[in-house]
Amino acid sequence: GENVEQHPSTLSVQEGDSAVIKCTYSDSASNYFPWYKQELGKRPQLIIDIRSNVGEKKDQRIAVTLNKTAKHFSLHITETQPEDSAVYFCAASWGGGTSYGKLTFGQGTILTVHP
Amino acid sequence: NAGVMQNPRHLVRRRGQEARLRCSPMKGHSHVYWYRQLPEEGLKFMVYLQKENIIDESGMPKERFSAEFPKEGPSILRIQQVVRGDSAAYFCASSPRSGRNEQYFGPGTRLTVT
Numbered sequence: 383g384e385n386v387e388q389h390p391s392t393l394s395v396q397e398g399d400s401a402v403i404k405c406t407y408s409d410s411a412s413n414y415f416p417w418y419k420q421e422l423g424k425r426p427q428l429i430i431d432i433r434s435n436v437g438e439k440k441d442q443r444i445a446v447t448l449n450k451t452a453k454h455f456s457l458h459i460t461e462t463q464p465e466d467s468a469v470y471f472c473a474a475s476w477g478g479g480t481s482y483g484k485l486t487f488g489q490g491t492i493l494t495v496h497p
Numbered sequence: 498n499a500g501v502m503q504n505p506r507h508l509v510r511r512r513g514q515e516a517r518l519r520c521s522p523m524k525g526h527s528h529v530y531w532y533r534q535l536p537e538e539g540l541k542f543m544v545y546l547q548k549e550n551i552i553d554e555s556g557m558p559k560e561r562f563s564a565e566f567p568k569e570g571p572s573i574l575r576i577q578q579v580v581r582g583d584s585a586a587y588f589c590a591s592s593p594r595s596g597r598n599e600q601y602f603g604p605g606t607r608l609t610v611t
Contacts, residue, residue, distance in 0.1 A: 425602040
């Protein structure tokens, strides 16, 4: 089955700096890679996703890049703000057999943005 | 358009009791996934259902856990004879169709076993 590794586990930045979180996956058949933001006690919220036929996607201050050859993808947040502080999870979805759509999550990154 | 609904939001059960967690997907969504999040850990897949069918239950413990998604009504995750190790947040997510499509999460049910 799929295995997703996420680094770093904690990340502390100053307001206005950039933050980068990296994930690697094991199954080359994975073709969908979402990122979720989870605030304390809240639901995971989908913030951006990328599909395997695209190398990069951007949405305002958030961007995701995908390297299929190396099997890794990254989340980039620019001009960070204190409200970006949360736990961020990457995930991979394997489109095969009966597991179609099932998400395998990374371990999470606790991002703290200091004012 | 209402989002994914889950109830109850908090559930306290004594060891040996049964827990029933409900999930109503977003309107127009017919695919439901259940995930479990242990304290300070990531989300782990449990089961994937479509209306009246369990498609993949590979992440669900073989004993005490069951799930259903009837033709009418919400999806239900049932845990029989709960133990302390079942204490966790249980999230469901819905998707309009399987495969490479986004999943939207409900607010979760936080189960505490005393």
